Amino acid sequence: MKKTMLKSLMLSALAAGTFCFGFSSLEAAVQVNPIPGLREDFIKGADVSMLPEMEALGAKFYDTDGTEMDELQIMKNHGVNWIRVRIWNDPKHGVLGGGGNTDEARAVALAKRAKAIGLKVLVDFHYSDGWADPLQQYTPYAWKKDNKDQLVKHVYEYTQKVVKNFQSQGATPDMIQIGNEINNGMMWPIGKLPGNDNGKAFAELMASGLKAVREIDPSIKLMIHLPDGADNNMYRKFFDRLVKDNGVNDFDVIGFSYYPFWHGSLTALQQNLDDMANRYGKEVVVAETAYGFTTDNYDMEKNHYGKAEERRSNFAATVQGQASGLRGVMNDLAKVPNGRGLGMFYWEPDWYAVPGAGWKAGAGNNWENLSMFDKNGKALESWNVYRDVSDNSLPTKPIKVSDVDYLDVEGSAGIPVSLPEQVLVTFSDDHMETLPIEWNEAKPVFAQDGDYTVKGRIPAIQQSVECDVEIKPKANLLKNGDFETMSLSGWTVEGDKWTVTPTSGKGDAKGEGSMHYWGGGAYHFTISQEVTGLTDGKYTVQVSSQGLEDGSKFKLFVIGDNGEKKTADIYNTGWNKWQTVKITDVEIKGGKAVVGLEMQGQPDKWGSADNFKFYRQD
Known part of the structure; x- marks a missing residue:
């Protein structure tokens, strides 16, 4: 297309x-308004867990004026007051390796640096040897053969050991989260949710970690952190099970991951923040967020963020858009009732493209256009949002x-x-x-x-x-048949809707955008569009497709106004190997037709479709 x-x-x-909710000053390259009612101790944080690995690989950081400087100091200069650092038990046993390899020693050293310049610290226990998120919560290698009671003991003893190590080195954490994005549990399979015990084993693991911290220092705030920050149903289900069904309530903060290009609108985030704060009486923190400043890619690794994600995020891929998006998250938190919006953390704003600093061993960086440094390590003007949102001397511009x-x-x-x-x-x-x-x-x-x-x-x-x-x-009589809107506008998706998304990027689209599909397990979807007002005659429907060659059953279909359904099989042969499938001589006499795709997908199989056309032949 x-x-x-x-x-x-x-x-x-x-x-x-x-x-x-407009700009602040006429002179600034990036302009945001101050946020009314922002609490004085509002957390303006950043997760910089990749920093030690990047520095070890030679990364340099420069402030906006070009002065080389410690990255933590650059952040503080622009208004950052907290850092977040993850801890993996033993990264050498991680499934993927890489990703910063942030173990206890690196986390403590980074926390000491932060404390030395007056920053507060959130410690993020993954209870895994590598990435822990909704799709992977692997039990640490050293514990993987142990039963539930042994895991409960390990969590308690390990957590106490690590926290005491922080204390002994003058870097006592100000907040600790027990687990990372744990809506599906942690330390699988024993701590996996939902399980057959209504989350009882998982609750025991959580309670053990919370207790370990409380006994050492009751003043340390405790967080429980979930992904998909705009999914209120998921949050209610999780915390009702944990708090109401299993009696685990000795924590202070509910943490949210919120990436707008994956999780939805700021309005939906606001509604969930408000509901969680009111329903459970907890403070709320956006523990992870990010906005892109460009759709460019500065290494060979495909990025998470491209033109389709820019469109879904509702902010342009510019430095101004990045700053405005961050302000939007902070503004949501400022409006949480009873002052319970505690603050936010940007996830890995330091992670510009440095050779060797990949998301896994041997891979590149899929995050550099979501960082807050340019490709040479120079701080972007968007850092000023941390400072300017609290500067009430700045004027408001509509x-x-x-x-x-x-x-x-x-x-x-x-x-x-x-x-x-x-x-x-x-x-x-x-x-x-x-x-x-x-x-x-x-x-x-x-x-x-x-x-x-x-x-x-x-x-x-x-x-x-x-x-x-x-x-x-x-x-072409179809709406958005080329998906250049970077959306699925005009199309109806049924079945496993989450497996179908707009995407962009060379090889994945014929032009700028396409329809992408993928499922971690077996999946099924139908995507279709009804066309009305057709004149009598013969029509053709066609689509272009590329993706993994596999055993999935993928079909193009058209249903004429007589109810007859015609189909054509689609056989993918590999990434960026585009082919076009057609159904011709579709007889229309009653003025309408339905065209689309249906997929019975095999686990972990993916592909994309583009250039969907439906036209009268004569």
Whole structure:
């Protein structure tokens, strides 16, 4: 598919004050407003667990003015007041290796450095030899043959040993989290959730870790940390089981991972923060978050963040967008009732691309465009958000519309044209909103081939909008068939919805965007679109596909208005080996059809589809 052209519409300023969360100063390269009501002890933190490994590999860090400096000092200069550091039991036994190899010794040394310059410290116990997250919670190698009671004892003794080591070196943690992203439990299989005991074994492990810290120093805040920060149902289910069913309540803070390109909107995050604070009477912390400052890649490792993730995050991939996104998270926390929004930590803002500092042994860096340093280790202006959100001397400047996406569609003569229902609007702080459109004519019909313009308005910003329409033979009648919106707009996904996402990147898309699928276990989905207003005749449906060659059952289908379903098998042959599958001579007499894909996927198999087309043959 061709790359969609964007036409920047520099729009006239809206009435002052229409949007009240704008910029701070006219001179600053990156501008954010102060946040009203931000508590004085608000945590402005950063997880810098990769730092020792990066420094060992020769990484250098520079402040925004180019002065070489200790990375911790750079952060403090810009308003950071806490660090977070993870601990892996014995990284040499980690499944993947790499990832910073942050063991107890490295964590203590890093905490001592932080304490020496006045920063507070959150220690993140993974209780694993490597990465621990919703998809992997491996029991440490030294404990893997032990039973539940032995694991409970190990957690208690190990936690006490490590905390006492921090204390003895003058680096007592100010907060400790027991486990990392533990919605599915920890130390599998014994501590895996949901299990057949309603989480009893897991609760005993948690209680053991919490008790170990409380006995040493009751003043250390204790956190329990989950992923998917906008998923209120998951949070309620987890904490109801832990607190109400199993009686584990001796903790102070609920921690959230919130990555907007994976987890949803700031509005959904706000609702979950508020509910958790009220429901359980705990303080809340966003323990992990990040926003991209570019979609560029500075090494050979594919990044987590690209154009599709930029679109889903609702902030542009710019330094300003990164700062504005962070302000948005802080603002959510500031609004938590009863002052229970304690603060946030940016995850690995230090992790720019340094050879050897990969997410696993032998791999590259998949995070460098989400860091807060450029490819040469120079601090980005977005660091100033940590300081400026608390500077009430700064003026508030309202936000204005800066850009509206260019809209164009194609259609066939005599068939109603499906116009976009929404448009992406970018604002002067580089936050983005997808807003509804009201067209002067909802589904226009054009009698002859040619180029046309349809007018409408965007009610939310009181702004006019236009869509260019090209009427031509064999025009694609599908909405967003090329996925250049970096979204699944226009499509209905059923089954295992989470396995289907928009993506971007060379090889994974024919142009900028495509539809990607993957499942860790066996999975099934259907993605489809209904087309109406069709004239009688014969039609063709086609799609391009690439992905792993496997035993999955993947089909293109079309259902005509007579209910007859036609299918064509899709056989992938490898990454970036694109092929096109067609179904021709689809007879339409009643004005509508449903086209789509259905997948019965094998575990851990992936691929993508692009250039979906449905057109009249004659």
